[in-house]
Amino acid sequence: MPAITHHIPDEMIAAYVSGSLPHAFSMVVASHLSYCRDCQAALGAHQAAGGALLETGDAVAVEAGLKSRVLAALDSHVVPEPVFEAKGIYPGPVIQRLKGRPPRWKSLGMGVKQDILFEDSEGSARLLFIPAGQAVPDHSHNGLELTLVLQGSFSDETGQFGVGDVEIGDENLEHTPVADAGDPCICLAATDAPLRFRAFMPRLLQPLFRI
Amino acid sequence: MPKDQSLSQLTLWLLAVRDQRDRGAFADMFDYLAPRLKGFIIRSGSSPALAEEIVQDVMLTVWRKAALFDPHKAQASAWIYQIARNRHIDIVRKESRPVPDELGEDPATEPDASQILALEQETVRLKHAIAQLHPDQKEMIVKAYMGHLTHQEISSQTGLPLGTVKSRIRLGLGRLRKELKGLR
Numbered sequence: 001m002p003a004i005t006h007h008i009p010d011e012m013i014a015a016y017v018s019g020s021l022p023h024a025f026s027m028v029v030a031s032h033l034s035y036c037r038d039c040q041a042a043l044g045a046h047q048a049a050g051g052a053l054l055e056t057g058d059a060v061a062v063e064a065g066l067k068s069r070v071l072a073a074l075d076s077h078v079v080p081e082p083v084f085e086a087k088g089i090y091p092g093p094v095i096q097r098l099k100g101r102p103p104r105w106k107s108l109g110m111g112v113k114q115d116i117l118f119e120d121s122e123g124s125a126r127l128l129f130i131p132a133g134q135a136v137p138d139h140s141h142n143g144l145e146l147t148l149v150l151q152g153s154f155s156d157e158t159g160q161f162g163v164g165d166v167e168i169g170d171e172n173l174e175h176t177p178v179a180d181a182g183d184p185c186i187c188l189a190a191t192d193a194p195l196r197f198r199a200f201m202p203r204l205l206q207p208l209f210r211i
Numbered sequence: 212m213p214k215d216q217s218l219s220q221l222t223l224w225l226l227a228v229r230d231q232r233d234r235g236a237f238a239d240m241f242d243y244l245a246p247r248l249k250g251f252i253i254r255s256g257s258s259p260a261l262a263e264e265i266v267q268d269v270m271l272t273v274w275r276k277a278a279l280f281d282p283h284k285a286q287a288s289a290w291i292y293q294i295a296r297n298r299h300i301d302i303v304r305k306e307s308r309p310v311p312d313e314l315g316e317d318p319a320t321e322p323d324a325s326q327i328l329a330l331e332q333e334t335v336r337l338k339h340a341i342a343q344l345h346p347d348q349k350e351m352i353v354k355a356y357m358g359h360l361t362h363q364e365i366s367s368q369t370g371l372p373l374g375t376v377k378s379r380i381r382l383g384l385g386r387l388r389k390e391l392k393g394l395r
Contacts (some may be wrong), residue, residue, distance in 0.1 A: 001327050012350060015358075016355075017293070017296070017298070017356070017357040018296060018355060018356045018357060019297075019300045019308070019358035020358040020359070021357075023304075023306075023308075023309075026308060026309050027309045029309075030308075030309035030310055030311045031309070031311070033291035033311035034311045034314075037392070038392065040314060040388045040391075041388045041389075041391040041392040044285060044289065044387070044388070044390055044391040045313075045384045045385075045387035045388040045391060046290075047285060047286075047289035047292055047293050048286050048289040048333070048334050048358075048384075048385065048387050048391075049291070049294070049337060049341075049352075049356060049384060049387075050287060050292035050339045050356040050389065051288030051289035051290070051291065051292040051334070052288065052297070052338045052341055053251070053292075053349075053353050053356050054247055054248065054251050054288055054291065054295065054340060055247060055338065056223070056253050056338050056341055056342060057247060057250050057254065057353060058249050058250045058254075059246035059250050060246055060247070060249045060250040060253055060259075060262075061246055061249075062245045062246055062249050062263060062266060063263055066245065066263060066266065067238070067241055067245070068244075069267065070241060070245075070267055070270050070271060071234070071237075071238065073267075073271055074234070074237070074271070074274055076293070078275065080282065081307070085312065086312050090310040091311075092311070093309035093311075093312075094311065096307065096309060097309075102364075121391065124284075133349070139270060146317075154273070165274070171357050183223070184228060188228075196308065198276045209336055
């Protein structure tokens with residue numbers, strides 16, 4: 001695998017560690033971390049800071065019965081939580097959302113397909129399938145968009161993005177990503193706002209396609 | 212790994228729980244951790260009742276998942292902190308947080324005990340840096356690591372530049388990151 005050159009900013013890793021990052025973005029961050037030793041080191045540093053704060057903070061006495069309740073529960077049988085591991089091109093956090101099934105692609109035209117994996121009031125995350133050589137319509141962003149490459153690669157005005165690389169788009173990024181030659185480009189993309197497409201999809205249709 | 216006196220007490224307890232399923236060590240660890248966890252969770256704005264529920268859940272998760280603790284990859288309190296955040300969020304949101312895949316050993320490095328000690332020493336230095344913070348600054352950083360404030364909010368709420376609030380912490384984080392990079 002070629003070296004990862006486009007990373008998650010440190011502040012966003014801190015927000016992921018602490019849990020203040022919206023769920024859709026957390027999916028992308030956890031997926032990028034599944035490829036990237038550098039960002040796992042940053043993750044570990046923030047976890048250590050959290051651990052140091054936990055240990056040095058003020059203690060508050062727990063209720064008298066808590067310890068005996070916990071000790072009594074050590075042997076109780078629990079159904080282990082399912083563990084979602086990477087499968088094929090998809091890292092664990094994507095498999096978790098797919099619940100182990102293959103993606104259910106829906107056509108957006110021009111060979112571009114998507115599968116919306118998650119949506120809540122804070123944002124949405126989806127898989128995008130872009131045939132080699134195909135451009136994703138020129139778009140800019142209302143909010144923040146994270147795009148992580150899972151297969152193939154794409155290029156735009158800012159550079160080339162291969163497997164494990166993440167592109168961070170905001171209001172200032174107006175770009176035309178084009179899938180490079182070779183395998184179709186499959187990405188995990190998360191956004192906190194609907195995208196504004198400039199070409200082939202009138203804005204009125206956006207709610208219909210939820211893109 | 213040899214039992215070394217320079218490992219933290221928390222690490223030794225956790226290894227005894229992991230390797231021997233040592234209930235005595237777990238009970239001692241409970242006495243040390245549970246009140247700190249409760250204080251930490253309450254400062255994030257949770258009620259004492261919810262904090263108790265989360266403490267119970269976190270301590271049982273530590274017991275059940277101890278086999279996953281690897282001091283080459285995470286310092287003991289760092290590992291417990293992340294469990295506490297994950298369980299807190301899972302309980303409040305009622306859905307599982309996305310968690311990264313394990314990367315396995317870096318073929319370029321061979322972890323050894325001295326690296327674990329280096330990691331522990333950096334964490335001690337970070338604790339000292341935190342202890343030197345003004346109480347208001349410490350409170351803000353605690354809130355940030357409890358997911359209660361964004362880092363942007365921290366700087367805007369106080370009018371302090373982010374760098375001033377975090378410069379010592381940032382230095383400590385940089386050193387830790389370097390240590391961890393050698394381990395992963």
